Amino acid sequence: MNPEPTESPEEEQEAQGRPIGRRVLLGTLGLGALGVVSAPVLQKGMDGFLGAVSGKDPTGLTGLLPNGGGFRYYSVTASVPNRNAQNYRLTVDGLVDRPATYTLADLRAMPQTRLVKDVQCVTGWRVPGTPFEGVRLSRLLDAAGVRAKAGAVRFTCFDGAYTESLTLDQARRSDILVALRMQDKPLGHDHGGPVRLYVAPMYFYKSAKWLSGITVTEDVKPGYWEDRGYDVDAWVGKSNGRDDDPTS
Amino acid sequence: MTLRAEAHAPATEPSSRVRRFGRTDRWVHRTTAALMGICVATAACLYIPEFAELVGRRQLVVRIHELAGVALPVPVLFGLFSRGFRVNLGFLNRFGPHDRVWVRGALLRDKRRSARPADKFNAGQKIYANWIAGASLVMLGTGLMMWFTHLTPIMWRTSATFVHDWLALTIGIVLGGHIGMALGDPEARAGLRTGKVSREWAKREHPLWKP
Numbered sequence: 001m002n003p004e005p006t007e008s009p010e011e012e013q014e015a016q017g018r019p020i021g022r023r024v025l026l027g028t029l030g031l032g033a034l035g036v037v038s039a040p041v042l043q044k045g046m047d048g049f050l051g052a053v054s055g056k057d058p059t060g061l062t063g064l065l066p067n068g069g070g071f072r073y074y075s076v077t078a079s080v081p082n083r084n085a086q087n088y089r090l091t092v093d094g095l096v097d098r099p100a101t102y103t104l105a106d107l108r109a110m111p112q113t114r115l116v117k118d119v120q121c122v123t124g125w126r127v128p129g130t131p132f133e134g135v136r137l138s139r140l141l142d143a144a145g146v147r148a149k150a151g152a153v154r155f156t157c158f159d160g161a162y163t164e165s166l167t168l169d170q171a172r173r174s175d176i177l178v179a180l181r182m183q184d185k186p187l188g189h190d191h192g193g194p195v196r197l198y199v200a201p202m203y204f205y206k207s208a209k210w211l212s213g214i215t216v217t218e219d220v221k222p223g224y225w226e227d228r229g230y231d232v233d234a235w236v237g238k239s240n241g242r243d244d245d246p247t248s
Numbered sequence: 249m250t251l252r253a254e255a256h257a258p259a260t261e262p263s264s265r266v267r268r269f270g271r272t273d274r275w276v277h278r279t280t281a282a283l284m285g286i287c288v289a290t291a292a293c294l295y296i297p298e299f300a301e302l303v304g305r306r307q308l309v310v311r312i313h314e315l316a317g318v319a320l321p322v323p324v325l326f327g328l329f330s331r332g333f334r335v336n337l338g339f340l341n342r343f344g345p346h347d348r349v350w351v352r353g354a355l356l357r358d359k360r361r362s363a364r365p366a367d368k369f370n371a372g373q374k375i376y377a378n379w380i381a382g383a384s385l386v387m388l389g390t391g392l393m394m395w396f397t398h399l400t401p402i403m404w405r406t407s408a409t410f411v412h413d414w415l416a417l418t419i420g421i422v423l424g425g426h427i428g429m430a431l432g433d434p435e436a437r438a439g440l441r442t443g444k445v446s447r448e449w450a451k452r453e454h455p456l457w458k459p
Contacts, residue, residue, distance in 0.1 A: 028382025
C-alpha cells in the first residue's frame, strides 16, 4: 500500500511528539459516558431552561433543539390522508348494543370537556400545560351501550396502520377524551386532526392520532408500538422504565 | 482543478505534485463520508418536524440510520490493514511544540503564516479527527443502547437518547465547519480526490511536512 521505503522522512517524523490525539479521542469517549451517567440531572435543567426560553422565542429556533419545549411529529406511515368536516367519520362498534357513526358535527354538538395537563412522550420530551378539548370517551361508550362481557377498547386510525387499546376500566376514566381541539385551536392534521384520542395519564403514544374507529372487545390487544416493545399500561412515571412526574 | 492549480503555480509539472494520500486513505475517507452523510440525512428526517412530515415511514428511516451508524467505523477498521493509513493515524495522534503555536494562532485569529506552523496535518485537523472519532463512538454506543433496549436497564435509554440528541447537534455543527473549510480549499480537496497536492501548497499550508 505504501510504496515509500521504511526509512522515509514521513515515518521518522511520525514517531515524534506527544500522543495528544489519543487523549482527545479517549477524553471525548469519557465525556460521552459521563453525559449518559449525569443525563437525568442535565436533562431536567435543560428542559426547564428551554421550556422557559422557547415561550419567548419569536424565531422558533429553540424548537429545533433537542427537547426544545415543543411537540415532535411522528408518523409510522409514508403519508396520511386528510379528513375534514365533510368526510370525517368515527365509528363505534364491537360488543355494543347500539353501534354508531359520528360526523365531526355530531361530535362538536356533544358536551365538551377541557383538560390542561402536561404531555409526556416516552422518548423524553415533555410539553407543559397543554389544553385538550373534546368528548369524554366514557360518554361515547355509554351512548353505545357496552355489553357485559366486554373488557377492553381498541382504537384504529385512518392512517391505516396505527392502533391502540385500553382496558374498559381505563377507557371509562374522566381524563380520557376523544379530542377535537388542542392548544385551544381545532386539531390540525399534523397533530392528528381532525380527531385524536387523548389519554391524559399515559405516555403520549397512547393518544392515537387520526382516530377513526372505536371497537369494544373482550381482551386488550397490544397496539402498534406495544407490538414493538412499549408497555400496554403506559402510566406516566410508572411504566416503560421511566420515572417522570405523573401527568394526570 | 488543474486550471486552479496552474493559477497558483504556472510552472507546475506533474513531478512537482507531491503524494499526500494513498488509495486506502482516499477510500476510507470516501466511504466514511458517505455513511456519515446517510446518518445525518436520516437523522434530519427523524428530528426535524418539516422533514419528518415530508418523509414519514419512521421505522424504515430508523432502520437505515441504525445500519449506517453501525457501519460507520468499518472503513477505518479496514484502513488499519494499510501501512500508509496507520502512518497517517500516527501523524494525527502526535502533537509537537509547533501545534501549540498553531492553536494559539487559531484562538487569536492570527492569520500570519508564522503563527500557523503545521506538519502533515495542522493541529486543528488533528483535534478534529480525534474528536470526531471519539464522538462517533459515543454516538455508536448510545445508539446501540437505544436500539437494543433489553441489553441495558431501560432507564439508561432516556439518558442515552439525551446524549445522542445533543451530540448529534454538536456533530452537525462541527461537520458543517469541516465541509465548509474543505469547500474553501480546492487544493486540499484535490489531495483527497487524486492523492496528490502541489508542492507549493504543501510548503504554504504544511511547512514542517517533509513528504
